[in-house]
Amino acid sequence: MTVKVYERILQLFEAEGIDTIFGIPDPNFVHMFHLAEERGWKVVAPHHEESAGFMAEAVSRMTGKAAVCVGTLGPGMANLAGAIMCAKVENSPVVFLGGQRARITEQRVRRGRIQFVQQAGLFENSVKYSASIEYADQTDEIVREGLRRALSGTPGPVYIEYPSHVIQEELDVPPPLPPERYRLVGQTAGADAVAEAVRLIGAAEQPILLVGHGVHTARAAEPVKALADAMACPVVQTSGGTSYIRGLEDRTFPYGFSPSAVDAVVKSDLCLAIGTELGEPVHYGRGRHWLGNEANRKWILVEQDAAAIGVNRPIDVPLVGDLRAIVPQLVDALKDAPRKPSKELEGWIADDAARLAELAETAPTGMSPVHPARLVVEATKVFPADGIMVRDGGATTIFQWTYSQAKPHDVMWNQNFGHLGTGLPYAVGASVADGGNRPVMLVTGDSSFLFQIAELETAARLNLPLVCVVAVDYAWGLEVGVYKRTFGQGSSETGVHWSTDTRLDKVAEGFGCHGEYVERDEDIAPAVKRAFAAGRPAVVHVAVDPKANSEEMPSYAEFRTWYAEGMQ
Numbered sequence: 001m002t003v004k005v006y007e008r009i010l011q012l013f014e015a016e017g018i019d020t021i022f023g024i025p026d027p028n029f030v031h032m033f034h035l036a037e038e039r040g041w042k043v044v045a046p047h048h049e050e051s052a053g054f055m056a057e058a059v060s061r062m063t064g065k066a067a068v069c070v071g072t073l074g075p076g077m078a079n080l081a082g083a084i085m086c087a088k089v090e091n092s093p094v095v096f097l098g099g100q101r102a103r104i105t106e107q108r109v110r111r112g113r114i115q116f117v118q119q120a121g122l123f124e125n126s127v128k129y130s131a132s133i134e135y136a137d138q139t140d141e142i143v144r145e146g147l148r149r150a151l152s153g154t155p156g157p158v159y160i161e162y163p164s165h166v167i168q169e170e171l172d173v174p175p176p177l178p179p180e181r182y183r184l185v186g187q188t189a190g191a192d193a194v195a196e197a198v199r200l201i202g203a204a205e206q207p208i209l210l211v212g213h214g215v216h217t218a219r220a221a222e223p224v225k226a227l228a229d230a231m232a233c234p235v236v237q238t239s240g241g242t243s244y245i246r247g248l249e250d251r252t253f254p255y256g257f258s259p260s261a262v263d264a265v266v267k268s269d270l271c272l273a274i275g276t277e278l279g280e281p282v283h284y285g286r287g288r289h290w291l292g293n294e295a296n297r298k299w300i301l302v303e304q305d306a307a308a309i310g311v312n313r314p315i316d317v318p319l320v321g322d323l324r325a326i327v328p329q330l331v332d333a334l335k336d337a338p339r340k341p342s343k344e345l346e347g348w349i350a351d352d353a354a355r356l357a358e359l360a361e362t363a364p365t366g367m368s369p370v371h372p373a374r375l376v377v378e379a380t381k382v383f384p385a386d387g388i389m390v391r392d393g394g395a396t397t398i399f400q401w402t403y404s405q406a407k408p409h410d411v412m413w414n415q416n417f418g419h420l421g422t423g424l425p426y427a428v429g430a431s432v433a434d435g436g437n438r439p440v441m442l443v444t445g446d447s448s449f450l451f452q453i454a455e456l457e458t459a460a461r462l463n464l465p466l467v468c469v470v471a472v473d474y475a476w477g478l479e480v481g482v483y484k485r486t487f488g489q490g491s492s493e494t495g496v497h498w499s500t501d502t503r504l505d506k507v508a509e510g511f512g513c514h515g516e517y518v519e520r521d522e523d524i525a526p527a528v529k530r531a532f533a534a535g536r537p538a539v540v541h542v543a544v545d546p547k548a549n550s551e552e553m554p555s556y557a558e559f560r561t562w563y564a565e566g567m568q
Contacts, residue, residue: 001175005136006032006167008176010039012143013068013095015176020044020059020432022052023070028099028164032070042432044462047454049076051425053083054452057092058429061412062388064219064324066093066150073099073164074115077123082419084126087157089417091214091277093150094157095143096127102165103134120161129158136169140176148183153305154277155217187304187321188329197272197300197317198333204270204298206342207233210255210285212276213240213415214304214323221245221409223327224274230334231272232341234264234348239281240415244407250349255282256289256558257401258355260348265289267344272300274323277308279416280562284312288561302326359403368519369543372399372471373554376443378524379469379540380406384439384532388412388430392423393445394478395549396471400443402554421451424468428455431464439465439532446472446504453504456511459537467531468508468539469524473546474500480550508539516540 505515
């Protein structure tokens, strides 16, 4: 077939099941955007390229596939830099396409060139692969290499650039190859390693499953549920893996924030870790809560990157490959050797349920402005059971770790990199990936929300079922707390406060969204329900107490242990 380069790029992505593209089109991309829409793609143009990158990352997390985002040459790619770095740290396989002027522009010995900078070198350290389609007939090999690198080993972003003189050239090419013809797909573990893992599982008295972010971004909930059932054990969430697997909600406990999780970890004699790098938020699997029974605990790690084995802690049985292939191997090998439930599992389940109920009962009430703990309780109590939860913010997210009453099956937040302002773009991208079918709730702080607030118009234009619950204290709440702890009460708090006249519900209405303003506890849940019933994106502005937001963050001491370098 004879096709233009831009059409071939779309074909190569379609072979990987990709059907969504984000970005702000420029002359390099208008042909691609136009053709993508004709071919039935979802084409989303937000108001800022960084938002486009976050939206693409959200699509990747929701689909388990690579995602695509484009940036115009020069300033567009500069705007994408933050999203590229996030995708790298969050292990998200996003293909970033960058426009560029014709190569002759780069080779000229000239000054004062407009909208031009040598881009590839700027991104090399933030991506797994950086390349340029210099000649039209390189299109297949470079795009495939980008997808191969993005999806192999530890997933991550890649950057592919094409100069303007290449995009319109024609190619005479065969139909695109399916993924399994040019990259490794569904890598399984060796039979000997699987057998040894099964032996350790059978010998264990108190096994646990440690489930991380990768389980959910790989869309592997169903086989992991079968594995948890076969092991008859508790599930401990990492701070990045806070989605609940359907059917395991009652025996899934957040590491460090649930006493049941801590007790299960301390008493465990086997940890099977899936979809996690065993990083600082779980104390590398060898510090803090893991110390007490370290000598008696065996470790099985399912890991796609062989080079990661044994880096953060010794591993007894490494299972190297795609967790989507390895977990079914384990389930099949365990089917003839059913285990009895861990002897303390029922007690942990009861204790964790009691903990959540007590938190809902004891979160401070009757305050105006609202206590942030009560905001989280009231908002998450009415979270739709089939909804998608998105988190953003500093103090607001810390309150959510402890007080959330919801157990959503899809949770999205920027855990590893801690980049604020991802919440609204993540919510838009997740809803686009979902086809706008399920309700989406974003719980965020006001400072974080303001980063990308223009994307309310994008949500309104796409008519997404999105409700943004915003804790408003007119400050950088977590940073105010840092000032107080560093310099004492009453000290100057430079640069962390802003106008108390801003009404985010009114801003939302200006974008064509539904707005709600709340100052009392009892009005939160009704406002959230009205927002979901409004039939368009909505913002619920909740005035929260700034003193409580900066001084009473729960489990803050536990959070600080993540940074205890030299103590882990």
